[in-house]
Amino acid sequence: MSKKFLVTGGAGFIGSAFIRYIIKDTNHFIFNVDKLSYASNLHNLKDIKDNKRYFFEKLDISNAPRIQKILKNFQPDIILHLAAETHVDRSIDNPVEFLKTNVMGTFVMLEEARKYFSNLSKNKKKNFRFHHVSTDEVFGDLKDKNNFFKEETSYAPSSPYSASKASSDHFVRAWQRTFKLPTLITNCSNNYGPYQYPEKLIPLVILSALSGKELPVYGNGKQIRDWLYVDDHAKALLQVALYGKIGETYNIGGHNEVENIEVVKKICNILDKLHPSKIKGVKKYEQLINFVDDRPGHDERYAIDATKIKKKLKWKPHETFETGIKKTVKWYLENRSWYDKIKNVNRYERLGVIRK
Numbered sequence: 001m002s003k004k005f006l007v008t009g010g011a012g013f014i015g016s017a018f019i020r021y022i023i024k025d026t027n028h029f030i031f032n033v034d035k036l037s038y039a040s041n042l043h044n045l046k047d048i049k050d051n052k053r054y055f056f057e058k059l060d061i062s063n064a065p066r067i068q069k070i071l072k073n074f075q076p077d078i079i080l081h082l083a084a085e086t087h088v089d090r091s092i093d094n095p096v097e098f099l100k101t102n103v104m105g106t107f108v109m110l111e112e113a114r115k116y117f118s119n120l121s122k123n124k125k126k127n128f129r130f131h132h133v134s135t136d137e138v139f140g141d142l143k144d145k146n147n148f149f150k151e152e153t154s155y156a157p158s159s160p161y162s163a164s165k166a167s168s169d170h171f172v173r174a175w176q177r178t179f180k181l182p183t184l185i186t187n188c189s190n191n192y193g194p195y196q197y198p199e200k201l202i203p204l205v206i207l208s209a210l211s212g213k214e215l216p217v218y219g220n221g222k223q224i225r226d227w228l229y230v231d232d233h234a235k236a237l238l239q240v241a242l243y244g245k246i247g248e249t250y251n252i253g254g255h256n257e258v259e260n261i262e263v264v265k266k267i268c269n270i271l272d273k274l275h276p277s278k279i280k281g282v283k284k285y286e287q288l289i290n291f292v293d294d295r296p297g298h299d300e301r302y303a304i305d306a307t308k309i310k311k312k313l314k315w316k317p318h319e320t321f322e323t324g325i326k327k328t329v330k331w332y333l334e335n336r337s338w339y340d341k342i343k344n345v346n347r348y349e350r351l352g353v354i355r356k
């Protein structure tokens with residue numbers, strides 16, 4: 001049966017992947033609310049923007065009266081809450097924006113959802129869900145190589161970003177427990193894929209290499225992340241939103257643990273084959289790698305145990321890191337025009353700040 005999704009942050013990287021998936025491959029309806037911050041790009045949605053099952057309003061989620069109005073008029077079955085400030089380096093330099101959107105914004109969404117939910121008919125109430133999209137970074141640093149983040153792992157966030165996401169997760173749980181709002185939480189590992197704003201590691205490396213700029217790697221580059229292709233995340237989100245058990249949390253990850261330096265080298269090797277360097281003095285892209293001072297509070301390792309979502313909701317990722325990273329590099333090579341559209345938009349260079 002077709003459902004109505006209110007998606008927040010749908011013009012960002014993961015939200016736009018989710019919306020493209022829903023509009024192209026399902027019969028569900030989407031209302032996208034996004035304030036169109038620097039990290040957003042409506043071009044990510046150009047293929048589906050005229051679809052009759054897609055609606056959009058430029059709006060900050062902190063605007064409670066407007067959120068209330070949208071809920072009243074659109075009557076969603078599911079709220080998929082992705083809107084957030086998401087870049088750790090920015091959270092170190094300017095944490096207050098993270099509190100405003102990730103904590104206060106989530107609070108507004110919860111409060112408005114609670115009011116909306118309380119006025120629903122019995123039947124609509126039965127099907128309503130508030131799905132909060134969170135990150136594995138709330139669990140902090142996983143030092144022991146044999147350990148994985150499970151749904152029961154204690155929260156120990158290290159950065160202002162992860163602290164704000166952890167806080168929002170707690171509010172979501174509290175609204176479920178105290179007000180019986182039917183909530184779900186997903187904690188996902190690092191995503192990569194097409195349309196990612198080029199301040200994040202993978203697009204930053206691809207696009208810097210193509211321009212012959214240095215490839216900055218934090219510290220010794222040995223930090224481990226568990227990489228998930230964004231379309232696999234989008235599919236997991238739909239499974240949880242439709243079939244997840246109310247009040248529960250689900251970890252999402254691809255068992256693709258790779259050291260940052262290996263990620264950078266893999267990208268360089270793929271580029272060497274697909275787009276051999278024409279940059280003067282650069283035979284191999286790896287020559288551009290430059291180790292810089294480590295990020296303050298940098299976590300060493302994240303790794304997800306995704307057994308629960310695999311067993312209970314029959315989800316599994318389709319891409320391995322090998323297949324996904326090849327697809328991703330190819331996409332950025334074939335879509336330089338997408339990058340050209342955003343490259344003047346205040347690209348963030350904390351790495352540059354640290355080096356000075």
Ligand code: NAD
Binds near residue numbers: 033060083085101197
């Ligand atoms: P993104 O930065 O690419 O996009 C965030 C979107 O939210 C942007 O379109 C932005 O305009 C919008 N937004 C920000 N503040 C807003 C506000 N106050 N009101 C309305 N819209 C606002 O982020 P992403 O990588 O797509 O991440 C989406 C969600 O998934 C976030 O909640 C993030 O914490 C979570 N997450 C991300 C990853 C990852 O690797 N990218 C992994 C796990 C979880």
